[in-house]
Amino acid sequence: MTDRVRIVVLTAFVVVVVVLAGTYLGQLRRATAVPAAGRPTSAALDPAAALAEPHIVFRSTTPGPDYGRLGVSALADPDGARALLDLRCERVDATARAGVCITARRGLVQTFAVTTLDAQLRRVSSSPLAGLPSRARLSADSSLVATTAFVTGHSYAQAMFSTDTVVRRDGRRLTDLEDFTTVVDSHELAAVNRNFWGVTFAADDDTFYATAASGAKTWLVRGSFAARRMQSVRTDAECPSLSPNGTRVAYKKRLGNAQPGQWRLAVLDLATGRETLLAETRSVDDQVEWLDDGQLLYGVARDGSDGTSSDVWQVPADGSGAPTVLIEQASSPAVVHR
Numbered sequence: 001m002t003d004r005v006r007i008v009v010l011t012a013f014v015v016v017v018v019v020l021a022g023t024y025l026g027q028l029r030r031a032t033a034v035p036a037a038g039r040p041t042s043a044a045l046d047p048a049a050a051l052a053e054p055h056i057v058f059r060s061t062t063p064g065p066d067y068g069r070l071g072v073s074a075l076a077d078p079d080g081a082r083a084l085l086d087l088r089c090e091r092v093d094a095t096a097r098a099g100v101c102i103t104a105r106r107g108l109v110q111t112f113a114v115t116t117l118d119a120q121l122r123r124v125s126s127s128p129l130a131g132l133p134s135r136a137r138l139s140a141d142s143s144l145v146a147t148t149a150f151v152t153g154h155s156y157a158q159a160m161f162s163t164d165t166v167v168r169r170d171g172r173r174l175t176d177l178e179d180f181t182t183v184v185d186s187h188e189l190a191a192v193n194r195n196f197w198g199v200t201f202a203a204d205d206d207t208f209y210a211t212a213a214s215g216a217k218t219w220l221v222r223g224s225f226a227a228r229r230m231q232s233v234r235t236d237a238e239c240p241s242l243s244p245n246g247t248r249v250a251y252k253k254r255l256g257n258a259q260p261g262q263w264r265l266a267v268l269d270l271a272t273g274r275e276t277l278l279a280e281t282r283s284v285d286d287q288v289e290w291l292d293d294g295q296l297l298y299g300v301a302r303d304g305s306d307g308t309s310s311d312v313w314q315v316p317a318d319g320s321g322a323p324t325v326l327i328e329q330a331s332s333p334a335v336v337h338r
Contacts, residue, residue: 045083047072051120054337057094058330060084061309070101070121071330075337078312078327085121091136094121094334098142102133114147116171125171131164135239135287139201144169146199146208156197156238156285157261163195165210167225175225182212184219184232191215198239198287202246209233209240209249220251220268234268234275239287241296243317247271250288250296250317261285265296267317276319289333291326294318299331 054075060066060082068088073080089101090112099117103126104110112129114136131149134156138145145168153161165177177196182189191214199210205225212221212230220237223230237251247270252263263285265278278296286298295314301307312327327333 045072045074045081047083047085048120050074050083051336052338056327057092057099057121057334057336058312058327059089059092059332060329061311061331062329063309067308072121073327075335079325087115087117087121087123089115089332090133092332092334093136093138094336095138095140095142096336096338098124098138099334100136100138100145100147102129102136102147104133112149114145114168116145127168127171127173134163135165135198137199137201137287139205140203141205144174144201144205145171146201148197148199155261161195162193163197165196165199167199175228177210177223177230180223180228180230182221182230182232184212184221189214200240200242200249200287202242209242211238211240211251213238218254220249233270234273237266237268238263241288241290243290243293245293248317250290252284252286252288253277265298265315267296267319276317278315278317278319279321280313280315280323282323289335290317291335297326297333297335299333 050072055072056075056078058071060069060071066084070085070087070089072083087101090104091102093100097119099121101115101117103113103115112133113126114129115126116124118124129149131151132154133149135148148163148165151162151164167174193214195213197211199208201208208223210221212219218238219232220234220240221230222233236253240249240251242249248267250267253266255264262283265280265284267276284298289297291297291314294317296317297312297314299310300313301310309329310331311325312330312333313323314326315323
């Protein structure tokens with residue numbers, strides 16, 4: 001290789017490194033830049049006191065140094081004072097006994113981990129997460145953790161994507177949903193391009209609901225860990241969330257000829273099969289959380305924020321009323337009634 005060729009190769013390499021570094025730093029600045037008018041400062045809650053009462057755990061999306069931090073607010077005053085912990089999360093869930101936080105290690109190559117937390121939301125253990133995190137859910141007794149990550153593609157709106165949905169018990173990998181038998185309309189779903197995501201657990205820790213997909217078709221499926229089997233319940237349903245009393249499932253639904261990435265929130269009564277569209281008419285790409293048996297919570301990105309900042313909204317689960325903001329500059333809510 002001549003000196004001239006070496007110089008050309010070296011120059012090209014330097015240019016690539018500079019571009020990658022610039023892209024990363026630009027993303028970092030957008031996430032941490034302090035705007036001229038951000039969230040008003042309020043008195044901070046004491047974390048231990050907040051966790052001792054009914055509360056909501058969430059991810060802060062306030063631009064600046066608090067972006068991504070694990071937050072806690074009182075259930076009686078969700079948008080009031082908040083406690084912010086040192087841990088930063090991409091997605092979070094919590095019960096009175098434990099929590100789960102998807103953590104990220106930033107760099108030219110970004111990596112993620114599933115971090116389990118104790119009742120005080122302190123780090124217990126971590127295990128690697130393959131891909132870009134999307135969903136995380138705990139079972140009622142906190143023994144099971146389900147995570148979904150994109151291993152190709154970056155959203156459910158893309159025509160070509162692949163997911164990795166794993167269930168862990170006590171921090172150790174228990175199973176991958178792709179290992180289960182899945183039956184759709186009396187036929188086994190054996191397509192190579194099948195995907196699964198958005199697990200929600202029933203109280204018995206055996207029954208669960210999830211999304212199954214093949215091509216452009218999606219199904220709400222009911223599964224059993226003991227039987228290692230899933231059965232379709234309804235078509236065109238994604239990212240389910242089982243109600244506290246176990247009688248209804250909320251999900252996002254693609255209507256008619258809606259484009260990929262356009263959904264409506266709906267609730268299915270499991271006993272009657274009646275589906276109710278909710279009063280939220282915006283497209284919501286989230287796995288909703290039940291505030292109680294009558295209200296649902298979900299995150300919606302703020303206009304002009306490029307998805308970096310969002311608010312937690314609530315809407316009645318019976319199709320009545322109108323959506324309202326519950327927690328400003330927050331996402332990934334988890335309700336803990338204690």
